[in-house]
Every structure is written in structure tokens, then in C-alpha cells.
Amino acid sequence: MERNEVAAVLAYIGRLDPRTIRTDTGEARDQIARWHELLHDVPFATAHGWDVREAVRAHILDSPYPILPVDVARKWRAYRRDRLDRHTDVTPVADPDDPAAWRAELLSNRHAVAAGTAAPSTYRQLTSGGPHPDVEARLRAIGSCIPPTVRAELARYRPARAAREAVVAQxxxxxxxxxxxxxxxxxxxxxxxxxxxxxxxxxxxxxxxxxxxxxxxxxxxxxxxxxxx
Known part of the structure; x- marks a missing residue:
């Protein structure tokens, strides 16, 4: 955040918690400088879930103590860790025979995810929704996830289940x-x-x-x- 953004955050905090207000010009200047020193690498807001005002509001609701800049910095670090934990590296488009370019692209993608400017890649996570249409059509044709030929081969290894399925089929x-x-x-x-x-x-x-x-x-x-x- 820039100094003007830090000043806006402090004004927002002052509206929610008057204990943090500094009326003296010198004290207010020092307060902005201290906050900027710890939060210069923390964005004001991102397109993927981070908003410093939400972090401030959550602290004021949960804690009886006045908020400090380190409280905001810790929430930002927790936000970064959570995003990186949910991220799976996408295969770079760079030439794999060029290790420097390959590594640079990986790091660039990770930094973008951590900074909140890009969404985590979640292609390895379970997603909602039904099966693929091709799978649905095949299941309707077969009637089961296990084809009849495979089920017949398995019958000798699980006779009790095979007898149960035969009764139900009849x-x-x-x-x-x-x-x-x-x-x-x-x-x-x-x-x-x-x-x-x-x-x-x-x-x-x-x-x-x-x-x-x-x-x-x-x-x-x-x-x-x-x-x-």
C-alpha cells in the first residue's frame, strides 16, 4: 500500500475504533510512517478475496485490543499461505530445455497467485457437478460401472456378492x-x-x-x- 492508502485505512479504523485516532499532526504522521513500514508490501485489495478493510473489521469484532499494523500483516501472510496451499503449478509454456525460463515462469505464476492477482489453479481438486456426458451415456448403456464381462470374472472371487446380485437380477x-x-x-x-x-x-x-x-x-x-x- 502507498502512504495515501495507509492513511485511508487508518481513517477507516478510526471510524470503527476511536481509540486509534491521533489528533496531533506529528503523531498522525508518525503513525502513518509506522504502518507504511510494515504494510508497504500488503495490497489494499485484490480481485480474489483480499480486502484490508475486511481484515480490519474482523480484528475489531474478534479482539478487545486496538489493531496494530502487525495484525494486518499477519492476516495477509495467512491469506498468501492459504492461496499457495490450494495452488497446483500449471505446466509452463516455456521450453523445458531452458531451465531458467521454465523456473522463471513457475515463480511468476506462484507470485501472481500469492499476491492475489491470479486465482489458484485447482484442476487437481474435486469439483461439483455430475459425470461427463460421455460417461453418463456409457453408464446408461452398460447399466453399471462394472461391465457384465468383468462382473462375471469377479464372481468366482466374491461368491456371496455374486449370489446376491443374481437374486436381485431375477x-x-x-x-x-x-x-x-x-x-x-x-x-x-x-x-x-x-x-x-x-x-x-x-x-x-x-x-x-x-x-x-x-x-x-x-x-x-x-x-x-x-x-x-
Whole structure:
């Protein structure tokens, strides 16, 4: 910030917190000089989320102490660190056989992101939205993320799941879609083989390949209700 911008920031702070106002001309000049010394490399505002007035307002709302220039400088450094943490270097357009130009372009991009003049590159982050139209069309054609040929090859390695999928394909109920009332296995989890010892305590917790009959009956009733609706 330039001196006139620092003076504008101090005037804004004075309106929000009168304790910082300096009425003497010499004191006001010294105050501007001290603030400018610490904030000369801090921008007044950027196009990507930084505004020194927002940092000042947040401090006054959160802290009972008068704001100092170091408080603003620390918020700016935190803002820079956050932007760089969210940034992924874009492949430079410079010739990779020219290491100096390659490095200079990388550093230039990073400095622009840190200074708030460019947005972080987030191409490696998860973004909102549905799948690509090509993927949607393929899923509709196949009916599943796993093609039938691959599913058939996997069947011998997971017989319990294969039997469950075969029952559902024939219009039968999916027993694992409901909670088991016998062993209390949650929906999506296999039933458990619970054994009770002579002292009344439960022993063993092995997964069953076949759901409990009561769970199958409950899934059948649920499926009948859905079909009737």
C-alpha cells in the first residue's frame, strides 16, 4: 500500500475504533510512517478475496485490543499461505530445455497467485457437478460401472456378492438393503454369526455368507411395499 492508502485505512479504523485516532499532526504522521513500514508490501485489495478493510473489521469484532499494523500483516501472510496451499503449478509454456525460463515462469505464476492477482489453479481438486456426458451415456448403456464381462470374472472371487446380485437380477429382494433384526447388522453389511456362551456372553462375530431368514423376509416385505406403491 502507498502512504495515501495507509492513511485511508487508518481513517477507516478510526471510524470503527476511536481509540486509534491521533489528533496531533506529528503523531498522525508518525503513525502513518509506522504502518507504511510494515504494510508497504500488503495490497489494499485484490480481485480474489483480499480486502484490508475486511481484515480490519474482523480484528475489531474478534479482539478487545486496538489493531496494530502487525495484525494486518499477519492476516495477509495467512491469506498468501492459504492461496499457495490450494495452488497446483500449471505446466509452463516455456521450453523445458531452458531451465531458467521454465523456473522463471513457475515463480511468476506462484507470485501472481500469492499476491492475489491470479486465482489458484485447482484442476487437481474435486469439483461439483455430475459425470461427463460421455460417461453418463456409457453408464446408461452398460447399466453399471462394472461391465457384465468383468462382473462375471469377479464372481468366482466374491461368491456371496455374486449370489446376491443374481437374486436381485431375477427380481428378488436384496437382503442387505435392510437392517437385520436378528444380529443387528446395518444395511449394506453382511449378517454376523453370533454364538452365546454358557455364561450368556456373545462369542464369535464371523460374517455369514447367507443372510438370516428374518432379514430376507423383511427385505421381501419392503420390496412388496415398493412395488405396490
Amino acid at each position: 427380481g428378488g429382494p436384496d437382503a442387505l438393503s435392510v437392517q437385520c433384526g436378528w444380529c443387528h447388522a446395518r444395511a449394506g453389511e453382511p449378517c454376523r454369526q453370533r454364538r452365546v456362551g454358557p455364561d450368556g456372553t456373545h462369542r464369535g462375530n464371523a460374517a455369514r455368507t447367507i443372510p438370516h431368514p428374518s432379514r430376507v423376509d423383511l427385505a421381501s416385505a419392503r420390496l412388496g411395499q415398493q412395488q405396490a406403491a
